[in-house]
Amino acid sequence: MTGNNLAIIILAAGQGTRMRSRLPKVLHQIGGRPLVGHVLTTAGRLEAEHVEVVVRHERDQVVAALEKDYPAAVFIDQDEVPGTGRAVQVAVDALPADFDGDVLVLSGDCPLADADTLRSFLDAHRAAEAEATLMTAVVDDPTGYGRVIRDADGGVDRVVEQKDATADEAAVSEINAGMYVFRVATLRKYLPSVGVDNAQGEMYLTDVPGLLRRDGSRVAASVVSDVTVTYGVNDRAQLAEVGRLLNRRIVRRWQLEGVTVIDPATTWIDDDATLAPDVTILPNTHILRATTIAEGAIIGPDTTLVDCEVGADAIVRRTDATLAVIGAEATVGPFSFLRPGTVLGARGKIGAYVETKNAEIGEGSKVPHLSYVGDATIGRGVNLGASTITANYDDVNKHRTVVEDEVHTGSHTTLVAPVRLGAGAKTGAGAVVRKDVPAGSLAMSVAPQRNIEGWVEKNRAGTGAADAAARTRVAE
Numbered sequence: 071m072t073g074n075n076l077a078i079i080i081l082a083a084g085q086g087t088r089m090r091s092r093l094p095k096v097l098h099q100i101g102g103r104p105l106v107g108h109v110l111t112t113a114g115r116l117e118a119e120h121v122e123v124v125v126r127h128e129r130d131q132v133v134a135a136l137e138k139d140y141p142a143a144v145f146i147d148q149d150e151v152p153g154t155g156r157a158v159q160v161a162v163d164a165l166p167a168d169f170d171g172d173v174l175v176l177s178g179d180c181p182l183a184d185a186d187t188l189r190s191f192l193d194a195h196r197a198a199e200a201e202a203t204l205m206t207a208v209v210d211d212p213t214g215y216g217r218v219i220r221d222a223d224g225g226v227d228r229v230v231e232q233k234d235a236t237a238d239e240a241a242v243s244e245i246n247a248g249m250y251v252f253r254v255a256t257l258r259k260y261l262p263s264v265g266v267d268n269a270q271g272e273m274y275l276t277d278v279p280g281l282l283r284r285d286g287s288r289v290a291a292s293v294v295s296d297v298t299v300t301y302g303v304n305d306r307a308q309l310a311e312v313g314r315l316l317n318r319r320i321v322r323r324w325q326l327e328g329v330t331v332i333d334p335a336t337t338w339i340d341d342d343a344t345l346a347p348d349v350t351i352l353p354n355t356h357i358l359r360a361t362t363i364a365e366g367a368i369i370g371p372d373t374t375l376v377d378c379e380v381g382a383d384a385i386v387r388r389t390d391a392t393l394a395v396i397g398a399e400a401t402v403g404p405f406s407f408l409r410p411g412t413v414l415g416a417r418g419k420i421g422a423y424v425e426t427k428n429a430e431i432g433e434g435s436k437v438p439h440l441s442y443v444g445d446a447t448i449g450r451g452v453n454l455g456a457s458t459i460t461a462n463y464d465d466v467n468k469h470r471t472v473v474e475d476e477v478h479t480g481s482h483t484t485l486v487a488p489v490r491l492g493a494g495a496k497t498g499a500g501a502v503v504r505k506d507v508p509a510g511s512l513a514m515s516v517a518p519q520r521n522i523e524g525w526v527e528k529n530r531a532g533t534g535a536a537d538a539a540a541r542t543r544v545a546e
Contacts, residue, residue, distance in 0.1 A: 075171025076118040076192070077254065079161040082106045082178030083126035083148040088305040094128045095303065096178040097135050100313035101320060102340030102359050105303055106132075108181035108316075110140045111341075115185040116174075116192075120165055122146050123178070124157040153272030159261040162254060172196070173257060175250040175275065180302045182315060183249060187299050191292050195251040200290035201282050202256060204229065205249040207297040215245035216276055218291060226289040229276035233269040244293070246276060247300035256282065316341070332370075346382075364398070373403070381416065394426075397433070415450070429460075432475070444468075445487065449475035455499070457482040474509070 086095025096106035103111065106123070113121050121140075125132050126148040133145050146161045158175055165173075174192065176183065195203035204226060206218050214232055217239050221227040229246045230239045257278070264277045279289045294300060303309045320341060321334045328347030331337050336354045339345070344362045351357070352370030359377045363369060366383040373389045380386060381398030391408035397416035402408065406420050411428035414420055418431050421438035429443045435452040437443055443454070445462040447470065458479045460471040469487035473479075477491045480499035485491070492509030500515060507513045527536045527543075 074119070075169075076116065076174060077120040077122070077165055077169060077171065078113045078116065078118045078174045078176060079158055080106065080109050080113065080121070080123045080143075080176050080178050081154060081157050082132060083124050083129075083157050084179075085127040086179070086304065089303075089309075090306075094132050097132060098303070098309055100181060100309065101316045102342050103181075104135060105181045106178035107136065107139065108341070109176050109178055109183070110136065110143055112183060112185050112188065113176070114140070114142065116188060118174070119171070120144070120169065122161045122164060124148050124161050126157075151266075151273055153266065153270070154275040155261060155264045155273035155277060158257060158275050159264075159273075162257045162261065165254065169254060171254060173252045173254050175252070177248045177302055179304070180248060180300065182301055182312060182319075183299045187294060187296070188249075191249065191294075192251060194292040195290060198288065198290040201253055201287040202279055203251045203290040203292055204279065205247040205300065206244050206291045206293050207247050207300045208244050208293065209297055210243070212240075212243050212245045216248075217242040218244040218246055220244075220291075221283075225283075226279055226291045227283055228280035231268065231270070231274065231276065244291075245300075247294065248302065249300070250275070252278070256287075337370075352387075378408075409444075446471040446473065446485075448473045449477065449493070451476045453478045455479045455481040455483060455497075459484055461486045 082096045084095065089095045089098065097104045121142055122144045124146045129147060136143065146164050148157050148160055162173065172195065174188065191205055204218065216229045216231045217235055218229055219227045219239060219242065260278050260281045263281060264273050266273050268274060282289050298315050301312050303312050317338055318334065320339045321331055321337055324339060324345050325331055329345045330350040332351065333353035337351050339357045340359050342360045343357045346363060346365040348365045349363050350368045354372045355370035356374040358375060361375045361378045363380040364382040367380050368385045371388065373386055376392040378391050379395045381396060381400065383399045384396050385401045386396060387403035389403040389406045389408065393410035394408040394412040396402055396414050397418060399416055400414050400418045402420045405423050407425040408420065409427035412426040413430045415431060415433035415435060417434045419436040419438060420426060423440050424437050425442045427444040429446045429448065431437065431448040432450040432452065434450055435448050437454045438456065440457045441454055442459040444460055445468050446460045452473055461484055462468050462471065471485045471487045472490040474491060474493040476494045479497045480501060482500045483497045484502045486502065486504045489503055489506055491507045494510045495507045496512045497503060498512065498514035501513050502515045503513050526539050530536050
């Protein structure tokens, strides 16, 4: 059971000095979200009555990064008293006085604890009718973790932090995962008794189980089978490892939903991305943030999509795109760069070495290669010849180009905005279009071609070109 009579406290007050970063540790990202954002997302799935985030280090930066996306969270300031015990105490004090349920305590730097695991944890706590329940794990190397010390009957006796452990206690392989469930009445009763008489000079939350045992109260432990859900982040190496584990979960989830992922090891999919069945993801492809991909689309290889929308049966190869919309059955790439505001219509094409920005490209229209299209509206059935560009910037302002339906431009056309090409118009190769072109008209930039006989032999005497020209002239 979750939801009713449940409060969740997320600890996010620490500095995280081992990250060696100006950014607070809990705001470092994996899977498209901050570490603490994953914890908040999971908390939301548990439908708790109260969700509190305890903040201190760079609190304004942390709050600003989270409050918009997680409006249900309440931010609680920890004071100068250090330690997890104090963090939980100030959060409990902020709960309504009539709240009498369970309190689930989570760490803001442990993003892999999923909702199913936490539901099972809560169920175990309630089934045991315990005053407190610890999530624990058995690991090969417990260094750095608090050790769970059990009594002769196998019950939890106490938790000893690494720096306070004796040699025998340090040899214990069962660790405290840093996630707990307490009855709120228990916390209200015992937290005021927790002191700072320890190697760190901190108020440890882990002292509460020992106080409970002293008074003969029941303390339970729930051992997780998948130790990875307990992994926290303290440095950049752990950040990368936890990010890899999360990505592996996400990729597997989509594979089970009918997505073909050719090489999971080089495919990165953010948690907010959405993929339909029969999508194929080729190697070295990144599907980031809120990107959505419709059925039958083929993405990659070597492609990055950020907040993009890809239609059914589209093909996107070796492309970098951000905030772009790619229509059904359209093709993009290779080596295309789609900047924000690009909208490619159904069955359209953006080809090799093309850059687009703030451009609407109509159904069936093609920008095949070597072109730049920015601040433009392109109609249906348009073909822009190789190396066509929209000159959209006059050194002060951006201007828009409008190309109506069924326009074909010659190679190396320059459209100097603001300018409009009417339906069915055409341009000659190398045209520089500075004025509107009426529908059905041909725009040309015509200059007579002048050949200067003997120029190379006169001005480049002794070169290979001059010698070749001289031989040809003799032969003639």
